[in-house]
Amino acid sequence: MRATLMYGAGDVRVEDVPDPKIQNPTDAVVRVVRSCVCGSDLWPYGSMPAAEQGRRMGHEFLGVVEDIGSEVSGLKRGDLVVAPFVWADGTCDFCAEGLHPSCRNGGRYGLDGVDGGQGEAVRVPQAQGTLVKLPVGEDSALLPSLLTLSDVLCTGHHGAVTSRVGPGTSVTVVGDGAVGLSAVLAARRLGAERIILMGRHKDRTDLGREFGATDVIAERGEEAVERVRELTGGDGTHAVVEAVGTEQSMDVALGVVRAGGAISRLGVPQYNEVPLGRDTFMRNITVTGGPAPARAYIEELLPDILDGKIEPGRVFDRTVGLEEVPDGYRAMAAREALKVLIQP
Ligand SMILES: [Zn+2]
Numbered sequence: 001m002r003a004t005l006m007y008g009a010g011d012v013r014v015e016d017v018p019d020p021k022i023q024n025p026t027d028a029v030v031r032v033v034r035s036c037v038c039g040s041d042l043w044p045y046g047s048m049p050a051a052e053q054g055r056r057m058g059h060e061f062l063g064v065v066e067d068i069g070s071e072v073s074g075l076k077r078g079d080l081v082v083a084p085f086v087w088a089d090g091t092c093d094f095c096a097e098g099l100h101p102s103c104r105n106g107g108r109y110g111l112d113g114v115d116g117g118q119g120e121a122v123r124v125p126q127a128q129g130t131l132v133k134l135p136v137g138e139d140s141a142l143l144p145s146l147l148t149l150s151d152v153l154c155t156g157h158h159g160a161v162t163s164r165v166g167p168g169t170s171v172t173v174v175g176d177g178a179v180g181l182s183a184v185l186a187a188r189r190l191g192a193e194r195i196i197l198m199g200r201h202k203d204r205t206d207l208g209r210e211f212g213a214t215d216v217i218a219e220r221g222e223e224a225v226e227r228v229r230e231l232t233g234g235d236g237t238h239a240v241v242e243a244v245g246t247e248q249s250m251d252v253a254l255g256v257v258r259a260g261g262a263i264s265r266l267g268v269p270q271y272n273e274v275p276l277g278r279d280t281f282m283r284n285i286t287v288t289g290g291p292a293p294a295r296a297y298i299e300e301l302l303p304d305i306l307d308g309k310i311e312p313g314r315v316f317d318r319t320v321g322l323e324e325v326p327d328g329y330r331a332m333a334a335r336e337a338l339k340v341l342i343q344p
Pocket residue numbers: 088089090091092093094095096100102103104105106
């Protein structure tokens with residue numbers, strides 16, 4: 001089959017790889033119907049040292065179960081399923097707590113002999129605990145929105161939940177990428193009263209307004225902090241969702257959080273230290289966040305997509321075939337595309 005590999009910064013190739021087969025009785029093989037490029041894929045795309053051996057890419061996909069191991073129950077061949085961005089058994093103590101990224105028997109796509117999602121098919125380990133059956137057909141117009149259950153919608157929701165967004169709260173979302181916009185959507189869904197979106201790309205912040213942002217701030221750094229302070233009577237917002245992952249965006253988050261508030265980090269950190277000295281201590285600031293347990297949120301979010309209450313698939317603004325995936329990376333890295341949908 002064909003699949004996407006990264007060989008270094010700016011070097012993405014689509015190549016022939018072995019067809020996935022059932023290896024363990026807990027596996028399923030899924031034929032990919034829709035996949036996409038993640039903002040987090042852009043970090044290695046910008047910095048990965050050149051390698052002899054390519055790295056299999058992609059961790060967001062939905063598709064049809066083609067083959068299934070003998071110990072997998074609740075799924076059958078022909079089912080359309082969505083895959084959360086990590087696989088997990090669904091039965092260990094961490095999974096029971098809703099912390100699937102820490103599953104004792106789980107792991108990530110594209111590593112240790114597991115396929116990536118940006119290909120024609122994927123062997124999914126721990127299929128029973130991982131895959132969620134979707135009650136629509138392969139031709140459903142809802143597929144882009146359903147695909148966001150794999151990562152961005154659940155990740156945005158995780159940011160809103162962990163930063164304690166609820167009815168009447170105020171929230172700042174730092175970053176206008178697909179995760180930031182999904183956090184806006186999730187915050188509105190949870191009843192936030194004021195949602196301040198920080199971003200400089202007008203087409204993205206316009207979509208953010210449609211998703212529920214009440215204010216948009218294009219300034220950066222200290223100026224952005226000042227603007228939020230002005231909008232909130234000097235206090236800052238109860239919640240902050242940091243959806244970039246840089247030291248600068250974290251500084252902004254710390255600058256705009258209200259005393260007693262919480263910052264949720266969703267962007268994969270490109271830094272090693274956060275200044276949590278006397279100022280944040282005296283103001284009772286919580287810093288939380290991390291990889292979302294997408295599997296734990298799907299049951300809550302799926303009905304709103306099926307009912308048409310939310311349309312998170314609007315973050316996809318370009319569709320490519322599998323052979324065009326390298327250009328999809330280029331377009332996202334150049335900020336020509338917000339998020340690229342792959343239709344193998
Ligand atoms: Zn587990």
